[in-house]
Amino acid sequence: MExxxxxxxxxxxxxxxxxxxxxxxxxxxxxxxxxxxxKISFEEEFNNYVLMTxxxxxxxxxxxxxxxxxxLSIVKSYKSEINRIELSVNEEQKNGEVKKIDHKLKxxxxxxxxxxxxxxxxxxxxxxxxxxxxxxxxxxxxxxxxASKKIADKTSNYNPLYIxxxxxxxxTHLLNxxxxxxxxxxxxxxxSAERFMYQFxxxxxxxxxxxxxxxxxxxDVFLIxxxxxxxxxxxxxxxxxxxxxxxxxxxxxxIISGDRPPNKLSRIQERIKSRFSGGLVIDxxxxxxxxxxxxxxxxxxxxxxxxxxxxxxSEEIQLFLSxxxxxxxxxxxxxLNRIVSFSRIYNKRPNIxxxxxxxxxxxxxxxxxxxxxxxxxxxxxxxKISKTEMLSSRRSRYLVxxxxxxxxxxxxxxxxxxxxxxxxxxxxxxxxxxxxxxTIEKLKKNDNELCNSIDTLKNQILxxxxxxxx
Numbered sequence: 285m286e287x288x289x290x291x292x293x294x295x296x297x298x299x300x301x302x303x304x305x306x307x308x309x310x311x312x313x314x315x316x317x318x319x320x321x322x323k324i325s326f327e328e329e330f331n332n333y334v335l336m337t338x339x340x341x342x343x344x345x346x347x348x349x350x351x352x353x354x355x356l357s358i359v360k361s362y363k364s365e366i367n368r369i370e371l372s373v374n375e376e377q378k379n380g381e382v383k384k385i386d387h388k389l390k391x392x393x394x395x396x397x398x399x400x401x402x403x404x405x406x407x408x409x410x411x412x413x414x415x416x417x418x419x420x421x422x423x424x425x426x427x428x429x430x431a432s433k434k435i436a437d438k439t440s441n442y443n444p445l446y447i448x449x450x451x452x453x454x455x456t457h458l459l460n461x462x463x464x465x466x467x468x469x470x471x472x473x474x475x476s477a478e479r480f481m482y483q484f485x486x487x488x489x490x491x492x493x494x495x496x497x498x499x500x501x502x503x504d505v506f507l508i509x510x511x512x513x514x515x516x517x518x519x520x521x522x523x524x525x526x527x528x529x530x531x532x533x534x535x536x537x538x539i540i541s542g543d544r545p546p547n548k549l550s551r552i553q554e555r556i557k558s559r560f561s562g563g564l565v566i567d568x569x570x571x572x573x574x575x576x577x578x579x580x581x582x583x584x585x586x587x588x589x590x591x592x593x594x595x596x597x598s599e600e601i602q603l604f605l606s607x608x609x610x611x612x613x614x615x616x617x618x619x620l621n622r623i624v625s626f627s628r629i630y631n632k633r634p635n636i637x638x639x640x641x642x643x644x645x646x647x648x649x650x651x652x653x654x655x656x657x658x659x660x661x662x663x664x665x666x667x668k669i670s671k672t673e674m675l676s677s678r679r680s681r682y683l684v685x686x687x688x689x690x691x692x693x694x695x696x697x698x699x700x701x702x703x704x705x706x707x708x709x710x711x712x713x714x715x716x717x718x719x720x721x722x723t724i725e726k727l728k729k730n731d732n733e734l735c736n737s738i739d740t741l742k743n744q745i746l747x748x749x750x751x752x753x754x
Contacts, residue, residue: 299334299362301326307358312351319628320347321355325374332367334359337374340590341413344371346621373413410467410474414460420582422575425454428566432458435537436465442564444528444538448545449568452614455541459507462539470504477513484520497523501530504537511542511560515551525556538563576616577606583620595624596633604636608647619643637739640746641696647746654697654745656708662744663690666737675710688720689738695721697745 304326309317323343327335338344347355348371359366416436421429428447434440447455463474475483480500487496500506506527514521531538542549545567546560571579580602587595601623609616622642626634640647664671667686674687687709694705695717702714709717728735 299326299329299359299366303362304355304358307361308355311354311358315629316351321351324371327374329366332365333370334366334368335370335372337372339374341373341411342587342590342621344373346625347371373411410463410472411460412464414457415464416461419454419457419461420575420579422572422578424569424571424575425449428454428458428568431564431566432462432539435539436462443532444540444560444563446540446542446546446560446563446565447568448542448565450543450570450612452612453568453571454613455568456509459509459539459541463505463507466505466537471502472505472507473500473503474507474509476509477511480508480524481514481517481520484523497527500527501534503531505539506531506536507539509541511540511552512544512549515549518553521553521556525553525559528556528559570610571613571616573606576609576613577602579613579616580606580620583617587620587624591628595627597623597627598633600636601634601639604639609643615646619646635739637742637746640742644697644746656694656698656700656705659693659697659745660690662741663693666741666744677710688723689734689741691717691720692724693738693741693745697742 305317305321308321312321320343323338324347325337327337329335338347352369352371356366356369359369416429416433419425419429428449431440431442431445432447435442435445447458449455459474463472466472483496487493514524528538540560545565546557549557549560584595584597584602587597597620605616605619605623609619623634623639626638626642634642660671660674663686664674667682667689669683669686673683674690676683691705691709694700694708695702700708702717706712706714706717724734724738728738
């Protein structure tokens with residue numbers, strides 16, 4: 285009888301996925317739900333987290349970056365013990381064949397799962413999409429790619445291999461690809477320095493260091509990402525140093541990534557930096573134009589296939605992105621994702637002017653260079669009126685429209701508030717500013733000539749300004 289009551293109480297607190305879906309639709313709206321959140325499949329519920337899957341890495345990254353925290357809040361409203369959502373990729377869902385993920389660590393007594401087992405389930409998961417085949421190479425990353433391939437093929441013995449480069453350059457992708465290739469042949473440990481530290485502290489608190497040492501020193505391949513996060517953690521560096529030596533002694537392969545070369549790591553013990561420098565050190569540089577274009581081309585084709593050719597990213601847009609987004613591959617792909625989202629939400633192909641607005645935080649158009657004075661000067665020049673006439677109180681038709689256009693562009697292209705904009709236009713009331721903005725927005729719907737004029741002005745303000753043409 286007691287066992288039956290326990291089972292009954294467990295059933296009562298099980299999460300209803302249908303209710304959560306209904307709440308998501310109410311919270312985010314039907315369009316977002318149908319476009320993105322309906323694609324989520326509920327897999328398993330554990331003691332303090334739930335496992336959900338989607339069909340592609342693109343969908344997973346999009347949901348994670350924009351909606352996952354709010355989805356977690358909805359789940360917690362039904363079961364407060366849940367503190368995390370694991371969202372992974374299950375490609376078998378594409379053809380309607382939902383393949384359940386094999387939870388080898390799940391047993392009949394989840395409450396008794398050890399911390400090390402729980403750890404491997406959460407953090408030692410290699411992404412099958414980040415393989416060598418999906419890594420696009422160019423002159424900036426070719427050497428790192430070839431060295432990683434040789435290690436995976438066991439045709440060279442660089443130990444350790446240390447790969448460094450800026451954020452979003454593909455370091456994690458290469459480490460993942462190595463682990464993916466070698467995991468069938470031996471025990472692969474793939475972890476970030478931050479997670480290594482977390483488990484180290486947790487082991488100390490739970491008096492479980494023996495299990496920690498045995499676990500990490502038993503790997504055949506040890507991959508550790510973002511080593512710079514180990515800076516200043518003296519106790520953890522001491523443990524890592526001994527783990528590193530133990531792995532080398534047993535012949536394990538070690539691959540490390542960081543954001544700078546070993547000798548530039550700050551607050552890292554000299555003996556650790558010396559060990560890193562004793563292997564092969566390779567950098568991944570900023571992607572050149574050719575590589576950026578290859579990446580954009582590949583991702584565009586991938587998105588077209590996924591959306592059954594509903595995504596329309598023109599060659600002009602691809603060339604523009606390849607030319608303008610230079611800092612990292614991650615930013616480049618993120619920019620493309622934004623444009624695809626815009627295109628799907630508004631059911632249109634954006635023009636270059638709209639893309640400059642969508643991506644203005646990524647493009648090298650410094651917002652503080654877009655001033656009200658610049659906008660007023662360009663609008664006056666375009667409409668062939670003087671700045672004195674624009675700022676006057678006269679309401680002649682040939683002055684009102686340029687004035688309203690300038691106010692509209694100021695609201696669109698700067699962060700100024702309505703009262704601030706009013707003050708910049710001869711102390712006009714903020715209600716006048718609102719009226720001007722609404723008038724232009726209304727006219728744009730039916731006046732193609734006005735739309736073209738505003739697009740031209742946006743181009744001059746945002747683009748030509750960076751070359752100091754005005």
